[in-house]
Amino acid sequence: MKPGPPNRSRRPVEDEAVLAAALECLLTVGMRRTTMADIARRAGTSRQTIYRRWPDVQSLVAEVMTRQWLGVVSGVLEGEGPLRGRAEIVDALVAVAAGLRADPLLRRIVEIDPELLVPYLFDRRGASQDVMLERIESMLAEGRRSGAVRDLPPGVMARTVLLTAQSFVLSAATMADGVTVEELDEQLRGLLDRYLTPLGPEGKPQ
Template sequence: MKPIRHNRRDDEAVLDAARDCVLAVGVRRTTLTDVARRAGVSRMTIYRRWPDVRTLVGDVMTREWVSVTLGDTPTTDTTRPVREQLVDGLVAGLRAFRSHPLLCKILDVDPELLLPYLFDRRGASQDALLAFVQEALEQGHKDGSVRADHPLRQTRSLFLVIQSFALSLQTMTDAADPELADEAFYDELRHILERTLAP
């Protein structure tokens, strides 16, 4: 039996359509038929690649969130310490992630979709961010700007801090108080990361 070949252009069209459907009606009301119609492909094209909506939305989340958190990461600047660049990148990525329309929609109407990634397993976007952070920490160990430690444990611990800001920040902010607004917490995160990573 020949392996099924996937057309990258069709895949991107389907992911775009699925994203647009979720933004319009949420995950629970999105169907593969709606996605196929919006993407201009047959339902079988989708069924061959994704067995259900949640699998498809998982791939959409991975694509969108890896792009927004890592897509604008600058190339290494040898004139600046790695720790400084990493902290800047993580705070900027968090800010972009939290304002992403897909995350806002899911938190608003389908927050239970995120529970498996908090309690049961890591997702592909989490693994991509972990790999990025670990590589940066190892470079920081080499240039002396990051406290030397077990790189994988250090990476995962750092990620736990960032993840709490990413998904729970809205429970701690108060728009009426500038000292408790989002930006104040981003500054606090920067301080936490700097102090955690400093040698």
Template sequence: MSSLRHNPVEDEPAREPRDAYLDAARDCILDVGWRRTTLTEVARRAGVSRMTIYRTWADMPTLLGDLMTREWAGVVTGQVTQDGPAIGRITDAILGTVRQLRHNELFVRIVELDAELILPYLFSRRGRSQDLILALTAEAVAEGQEAGEIRRGNPVAIARAVLLAAHGFVLSVHTMVDDEASEEELDDELATLITRTLQP
């Protein structure tokens, strides 16, 4: 019987070379942090020439932007479901995303070693993954409004308000956890906050 170890799996989609380069960058950041990761090291880990990486990304900030977008978008889309009432779906998706991001190894590593990388997305501009979250949430809110399940109001503004509230639960919840309030209790409060914000 032949070994299956190196046989291609027919059901698996073919991965783009770019994904392998992003995987190498992710491994670098997990190992040594953002400041010590270079395009040269990414190329070495990916097993390609430096020029191959430079042709895809001109610098590390551009690569990091693509890596974070892929990482966070994967977390977000993994939480989206079409099952059940609108308020429950939105609440579960946002709470699930918050929990996943809070414990995502890349996110945790960036916050631990290079927290300044997150600051532009809090004080200066939105990122692509934030725009994805907002688009999905606003669409779900609008659909819930049409069904009479969610209160009236600008769905874009509602989505943005919910995202602003969720930011604190991703980045700062550890500062509020102690003997008087657990992380689980705070997450329950976030669920209540979202639910009551959306109720007619």
């Protein structure tokens, strides 16, 4: 007896539903208490369905983090044309840093699961860091071509900018005693502006 056609009455759960369920779990109970069973239940699917797409909770969480934080970056830069002026570039960088620091997922991770961030600070870059680095490098290269940004290799400047901004994103709360994060953001703006300012013949900012 030949097998019948595959049962297509149940539509496969889209990745969106699983990612949304995983994000909800992370925000509610944190990484250590999140399981594939919890995610599957919230997404209205089975663990087996999720395992066909993600091999473990860690890989699923990594995709959630990447999607969430690149969404913040895109939300800040959406609709922006080429940023050629230094002030425009610096404003965009500070706005991205402020947006990431305020992101509920990042705040929750810093609060209860900071070990999730350790590999991306000391061992390897994550996918979101790679994309941010690429976008910063592109902005700085455009600014360099227009003469608004100093004449250094964009790759070097982009890494310096990302390292600086990253500290303001992750550690600002520990330094905001007696000052506000908004005041710290103004200092970040000044640091980035001075760093990116072209230098004159005597090596001084123009």
